[in-house]
Amino acid sequence: MPDLLEIRSLAKHFGGVVATDEVSLEVRAGEVHALIGPNGAGKTTLVAQISGSLAPDAGSIIFDGRDVTRLAQHQRVRAGLARSYQITSIFRRSSVIENLALAVQARSGSSLGFWQPVASESGLVDEARLIAAEIGLSDRADIAGGELAHGEQRALEMGLALATRPRLLLLDEPMAGMGPEESQRIIGLIERVRRSVSVVLVEHDMDAVFRLADRISVLVNGRVIATGVPDEIRANEEVRRAYLGDEALSA
Amino acid sequence: MSWILILEQSLNGLQFGLMLFLLAAGLTLVFGIMDMINLAHGSLYMLGAFFAATLVQATGSFALGVLLAIPATALAGMLLEVAVLRTLYARDHLSQVLATFALILIANEVVRIVWGSDLQMTMPAALSGPVQLLPGMPYPAYRLLIIGVGLAVAALLYVLVAKTRIGMLVRAGASNREMALAMGVNIQRLFTLVFGVGAALCAVAGAMLGPLFAVQVGMGESILILAFVVIVIGGIGSIRGALVGAVLVGMVDTIGRAFLPHLFGLFLPPQFASAAGPAIASVLVYLLMAVVLFVRPQGLFPARG
C-alpha cells in the first residue's frame, strides 16, 4: 500500500523543552494508525503540526505525495486532512445541522457570498443531514451543540471533521471523558468510517486502540520508540518498559 | 545641527522614555498577570498630577508634595481595583475596554468638578535654571532630576520584581497564571497590590512631568496610547520589554521630531521637506510599532515562551 502521509524528521521545541524530537512515520492509505504514549509524550503537539495549526521547527510533512509543511491549516483541510479535538470544539450556539452545514459550506466553493441567503442552498443542509445520520445524531438535528450530552458532543466533534470529506482523519482522543457505552458508540463510528477514510488515532483507551489499529506508533518524550502491528507492539520490550503495563497488554 | 544638539535631544528622549516606562510598567503587569486591558491607567496618571500639584501648593514643598501624592494615588488605584476592576478580570476584553473607557469619562468629569480643567504646577526654584553639563552645553536641571528619578524608580522596580518574593509571584503570574494559583498565592491581594504599585508609578510620572506639561483634564489620554505602543513593542507582561520599548519610543519620538524635518531638507525639495518632515515625525513611533509587529508579533521580550 502507498503512504498517504509521510512525516520526515519533524522537530519542535518550546523554549528548552523538546516536544517533537526527529519524528518520522508513515501512514498507509486505508489504515488506522494509532499513536500511543504517556501523557506529555507530545501526541497532541504532533497532531497540531500535522493538521497545520502549529509550525514545526524542522522536518517535513508529505500528504498524498505533496509537501504540505508550509500550507496553512485551512489549505490542508481542503487537501483532505481534517482533525478532531481532544477538548470538544464545536459551535455551541448553533444546532447540529448548522454545525455540519457550515463544514460542508467550507469545502463547497467560496464563501464570499454577500447577498444570497445561505438558507436557500438546500444542498448544504441535505449533505449535513446525511452526516448527522452517519454519526447517529439525526434525531438531535435541531438541538444546539452546547445542549447535547457529552457523548453526542463527541460524535458531533468527529462529524465536523467528517463533513470536510477528508481522506485522512486525525482523531485526538475521541473517547476522552467517556463511559464504556459511549466509547462503544465512537468505536462503532470509527469502524464505519475506516472503510473510506484513513485514520490517525491518538487514544489512551488501550482496548479501543488494539481493537481498531492496523499499526501502532509509540511516542515517548517526543520520540517514536517503536512502530508496528499490534502484536509487535505488545511484544516490544522497550515499549513495555517505557509505557505499557502488563495489564494493558494482556487485555 | 551640532553634536551638542543631538546629545541634548537624546537626553530629552531618555527623559520622556523613562516617564513612559513608569506608565507602561504598571500597565504591562496588569495585562500580563490579569489579561486585563485597563484604559483608565491614564486617568491615574492624571490623578497623580492633580494630587501632586495640589499637595505641592498646600505644603509649600515640591518634594513633600510629590511624596504625598504617590501614596494618595496608590490608594486611589487600589480603591478602584477593589470597587470596579476586580469584577472585570473574568469578563471578556470588550467589557473591560468599555468599563475602563467609562471610568475615563467619569474620572475626567470628577477632576473637572473638584479642580477645574487645569492646574498650575511649578518646579522648585532651585532646579529651574540650567546646569553646565559639558562646556558649551547647558541643560535644564529639572530635566536631569526627572532622568535621575526615572532611573532610580526603574532600578527599584527591578529589585522589587527580580529579588523579592512578591516580585517572583508577579513574574510567575505574568508568565503563567495557573501556576501562580497552584502555588497558593492569594491572587486577589496580589492583584490589588500590583494595581497600587502601578498607580504609584503613574503618580511619579504625572508629578514629575507636571511642571513641564500642563496639568489638565485629558492629559492621560494621549500618553496612554504611547504606553500601549511601548507594550506592543516590548511584549505584554515584560518589565524589561517595557523599559527597552519605552526608551526606544521616547528617543525615536523626540529625536524624530527634532531632526527629521531637517534631515528631509537635505535631499528633498524644501516645500516637500517642510510638509513631510513633521508628518512623518509625528507617526514615527507607530511605524516603529508596525515594523516590530511584522518582525516579532509577540514583541521584543515576550513574557510567555
Added chain:
Amino acid sequence: MNARAAALIAALAAAVAFPLAMQAADQLFFVGFASRVLIWAIAASSLNLVLGYGGMISFGHAAFVGTGAYVSGILIAGGVTSAWIGWPAAILASAVLALAIGAASLRTRGAYFIMITLAFAQMMYYLMNSMKAYGGDEGLSLTSRAALGFGLDLGNEVTFYYVVLAALCALLYATHRLAHARFGRVIAAIRENETRAEAIGFPVYRYKLICFVIAGAAGGLAGALLASHGKYVSPSLLHWTQSGTLMIMVILGGVGRLWGGALGAVLLLALEHLIAEHPIPWLLAIAPNYPQHANLGVGIVMLVIVLYAPQGLAGLVSRKRHA
C-alpha cells in the same frame, strides 16, 4: 404581518415624516440635528459590523470615519464637489486604510489587537494634526456641501436628511443580507469558535480581514457625509475617544444586532442633547453646572450597563420579552 414588520414600517414612516413635520413647525434645526444623528448611526452600524458580527474588538474605528471625512473634504476644498466622485473616493480610501491596519493587526489577538487598532488609529490622528496643508489641528472648513446632481440640492437640510436616511437604510439592508448569506455565516462561526472555523477549512484571517475592510469602507461613507453635513473636518474626528464613543453607541444599542448601532447613536446623541439643552430645573438647583458634565452621566450609565447588562439596552428589552 408580524410585530417585527409592523415596527419596521412604523419606524420608517416616522423617519420619513419627521423632516416634513419639523418643516411645518418651523423647526429646521432639528432636521439638521437628526441628519447628524443618522450619520453617526451609519458610523456606529459600520462598527457593529466588525465588532458585533465579526467579534473583533476594533478600537480604531474613528480612523476610518475620519479618513473618509478628510478625503471627501479635501476634494470639496479642491473644487471637486461631485458626491459621485467624493463619496466613492472616501469609501475607497477608508477601505484601503482598513486593509493596511487590518492586515497588520489581525495577525494578533485579544488585548494586542485592541491596542494595535487603537495605536494605528491614533497615528492617523497625529498625521492629520501635522498636515498643515489641510488645516492641521485647526481643521478644514468647506465652502459648500458635496453636489449630488439630479436637481437635488444637498445644501437643503431636508434633502440632505433624506439622502442620509437612504444611505443608512441601504447599509442596514446590506448588513441584513450579508448576515444571512454565506459570508455572514462564516463570520458568525469565526466569532463563535475561531479555532474550529479554521479546522473545518475556512481561511479565517482572510474572512476577518474582508469583514474589517467592509466595516472600514462603510465608516468612510459616514465620514464623507459628516464632512458635508458640518462643512468642516477636523482631526478631533479621528481622536481615539471618538472610537470609544462609537463603541459606546454599539453597546448601548446592542452588539451584533442589526439595529444596534443606529439605536445606540440615537439614544446617546439624544441624551447628550437633552442634558445640554434642556436642563431639569430641580437638578439645576442642586448642581448648577451639571449640563457641562454630561459625560459623567454617560460614564456612569456605561459602567452600570457593562457591569450589570452586558447585552446592552436591546438585551435588556429582549430578556424581558422572553421572561
